[in-house]
Amino acid sequence: MKLFADLSLGRLLGALLLLAGGATHAQxxxxxxxxxxxxxxxxxxxxxxxxxxxxxxxxxxxxxxxxxxxxxxxxxxxxxxxxxxxxxxxxxxxxxxxxxxxxxxxxxxxxxxxxxxxxxxxxxxxxxxxxTRARVVVFDPRKVKREDVDTYEELGDPKNKGKLCIRSGSHPYNLSLFGAVLEHTGEAKTEAWLKGMVANMAREPKGGDTDQIRAVASGECAIAVTNTYYLARLMNASAPEDRAVADKVEVVFPNQNSWGTHxxxxxxxxxxxxxxxxxxxxxxxxxxxxxxxxxxxxxxxxxxxxxxxxxxxxALQRMVGQGFKSETIPISAVGRNTIKVQQMLDRVGFK
Known part of the structure; x- marks a missing residue:
């Protein structure tokens, strides 16, 4: 209090106002x-x-x-x-x-x-x-029929062997997708599905979502998984070569007849x-x-x-027109499931 004892009343009031002003500014x-x-x-x-x-x-x-x-x-x-x-x-x-x-x-x-x-x-x-961002399937319509990739489950079906490109299974985008599938189908079916996807890969997982889209457009694979905003970026791009990539692929919002797209x-x-x-x-x-x-x-x-x-x-409107059916499971449950999913990935060799 010695500091304030040495101040005149005017200076004391000024100091208090300064302190009050500093508190207001901090808020x-x-x-x-x-x-x-x-x-x-x-x-x-x-x-x-x-x-x-x-x-x-x-x-x-x-x-x-x-x-x-x-x-x-x-x-x-x-x-x-x-x-x-x-x-x-x-x-x-x-x-x-x-x-x-x-x-x-x-x-x-x-x-x-x-x-x-x-x-x-x-x-x-x-x-x-x-x-939100929907996790969708892009495909080469010259090599794949839409009805063969209109559910997530079909990504692990033997009919799509050697066609799939996807980024690392441990990336959070995929962990969340896999966690959602676990919530919908249970542990046994999810692990069998993940094993099927490993068997269907055209190459080992690598790159980001945009790389998967480009791989389909170039013919390296016929099917890929991506978040919608990566595809929308290519569709809206100023560079004609990027728009050309988007034009070579088609998109499907999976599971419209069941639980909805993740x-x-x-x-x-x-x-x-x-x-x-x-x-x-x-x-x-x-x-x-x-x-x-x-x-x-x-x-x-x-x-x-x-x-x-x-x-x-x-671009988003072009993808879906009037809209799409999305899953309605709690996103918090998806987060919780990712720990179990990571263990499954290790068991099936999904890198």
Missing amino acids: QVLNVYSARHYPSDDILYAGFTKKTGIQIQRVDSDDAGIIARLRAEGTASPADVILMVDAARLYRGEIMGLYQPVKSAVLEAAIPLNLHGTVNADGAANWYGFS INIAGAAVARHAPNRANAILFLEYLASPEAQDVFSNANNEWPAARGMKPNNP
Whole structure:
């Protein structure tokens, strides 16, 4: 208190006002740790700041880097919001205790329940999905009939031997797909299916989803698995050679006559020790708004997750016309299943 004893009353009041002003300013900050690396996200950040006045401070890394940083920072972490792509990755952070549950009437109204993370007894969710990407099959119509690849199960059918290209089985995109199939069909059928896919491969798994599409277009294989936004990028590309790749393949949304096409998410959580919790919840609610949902769709070729939202993206509309049937199993269950799936992959030799 000696510091204040030496101050005049005016200077004391000025110092108190300065401290109060600093606290107010601190409340208008949001620290975002993001594993999303899309230019479109800059539009989301700018839109949120314009709407709320809250300035965003970002840490960009991959999911492993973000998780390692959060664990190292512990209770001193400045992270408010964690952005990740894929249910398997989000679930990993959840079981490590890196998030805090959030209950929001806005989010409950906007985001379908199956796109919530694990929900506790109070109805609060550990994370929410804000955009989706369908995991579809692309094929060479000169070599494959649509009806031979219109279910995921057929990817492991002997009739497609030597035709399949796919990225690593342990990549989160595939782990989530396989986790969904496990939820639908059970352990025995899923493991037999994975073994069938290994037998049907045209080459060993390698590359990303775009590489699989290019492999079908070049004739290296006849069937491939990809997330829709990779195909949409090629369809919307300015380079004619990229559009030519998209023109050489056809796409099928599997399992329209059964449980529906598997969808994965990009999602967000409020960090466990978030210093700006109220601002973090505001940001999550903004991501569910029509304005942000339109950015996900038009700027990054993702499907809107919020109820009632339709994509305005020409490539997405070309793929499905009026829409498609998607699975409705809880995305949190898909995340939980990936641990069992990884063990299956080891047993069947799916690299």
